[in-house]
Amino acid sequence: MRHRERCWIVGAGAVGSVLAAILHQSRTIETYLVGSSVHAKEVQKNGLFFQIEDQKPSNVPIRVISPDQVPTLEERDIVLMTIKVPLLDRTLLWLRPKCGPEVGIIALQNGIGPEEIIAHGLDRTVDRGLVFFGANSPSPGKVRYFPGTIHLRPSAVTESLCSLLEGSTVKCGLAKNFKEMEWFKLAINCIANPFAGILNAGNRQIAQDVLNPAKELVLSEVRQVAKAEGVSIDITVKEMNRYLDHDNVPSLKADLDRGMPTEIEVLNGAVIRLGKQHGISTPINTLLVSMVKFLES
Numbered sequence: 001m002r003h004r005e006r007c008w009i010v011g012a013g014a015v016g017s018v019l020a021a022i023l024h025q026s027r028t029i030e031t032y033l034v035g036s037s038v039h040a041k042e043v044q045k046n047g048l049f050f051q052i053e054d055q056k057p058s059n060v061p062i063r064v065i066s067p068d069q070v071p072t073l074e075e076r077d078i079v080l081m082t083i084k085v086p087l088l089d090r091t092l093l094w095l096r097p098k099c100g101p102e103v104g105i106i107a108l109q110n111g112i113g114p115e116e117i118i119a120h121g122l123d124r125t126v127d128r129g130l131v132f133f134g135a136n137s138p139s140p141g142k143v144r145y146f147p148g149t150i151h152l153r154p155s156a157v158t159e160s161l162c163s164l165l166e167g168s169t170v171k172c173g174l175a176k177n178f179k180e181m182e183w184f185k186l187a188i189n190c191i192a193n194p195f196a197g198i199l200n201a202g203n204r205q206i207a208q209d210v211l212n213p214a215k216e217l218v219l220s221e222v223r224q225v226a227k228a229e230g231v232s233i234d235i236t237v238k239e240m241n242r243y244l245d246h247d248n249v250p251s252l253k254a255d256l257d258r259g260m261p262t263e264i265e266v267l268n269g270a271v272i273r274l275g276k277q278h279g280i281s282t283p284i285n286t287l288l289v290s291m292v293k294f295l296e297s
Helices: 014-026 038-046 085-098 114-122 156-165 178-199 209-228 237-244 251-257 268-277 283-296
Strands: 006-010 030-034 048-052 058-060 063-065 077-081 104-107 127-136 142-152 171-174
Touching (some): 014 048, 104 114, 127 178, 178 237, 178 251, 178 268, 178 283
Parallel strands (some): 030 063, 048 142
Antiparallel strands (some): 048 058
């Protein structure tokens, strides 16, 4: 396994900030958070106020650099792509000329489709991971983290990330059936994210049983499309509610609150597109996408 000496986290949002803080505290690799947002500039100036659930926050002095300061990357580097999907195109424009052939790149975005966008934009294969932990930024320079896991498609690069995170507050594992895990998370996101945005609600509110009939309708469509893709989704709405029963705020609601474009196209939008390819009607997911699009506009 190739030894990685520097980690570049491209995307200074909540998830990227959490990973930067955890890797900085682990002291296993030289870590840089790449971004130029208001949040990134605040972290650069005053450090990251990092809170784990309801514990007392700590200040983590993360290295923050802007995209133009990123050097040429090589075999000793690993890049974690946490930038939101709507911002990928312009990110890949500056990242592509900086990536040597041996740099390891892992796409950690939500949904189905980001890996292909990144691979096309960088003209190379990339690795893939799924984040199963909660993270939100209540204000610039602050992040609240709800511990969980990262599931990765097995490769030499993803093995190196697991090694870097060993013993930290985020569990990291290689998923033998990664496509099944990808659809498992998509099913959760197709409910949690649009419901949060449309209802202006957090996870704990979405987990309430009163919404179960609506969740069942969404999950039924996702299951049908997943089955056509050769995947069986083994989760019930009651089990899904347990995943949502905490105080995190889904990222789609946070994007709408900030007037930012959302990732709905790679979530419920992906279910719609794949459903059309297989001749499967997805009216409930179509309804959710149209409502989120209205809120975006």
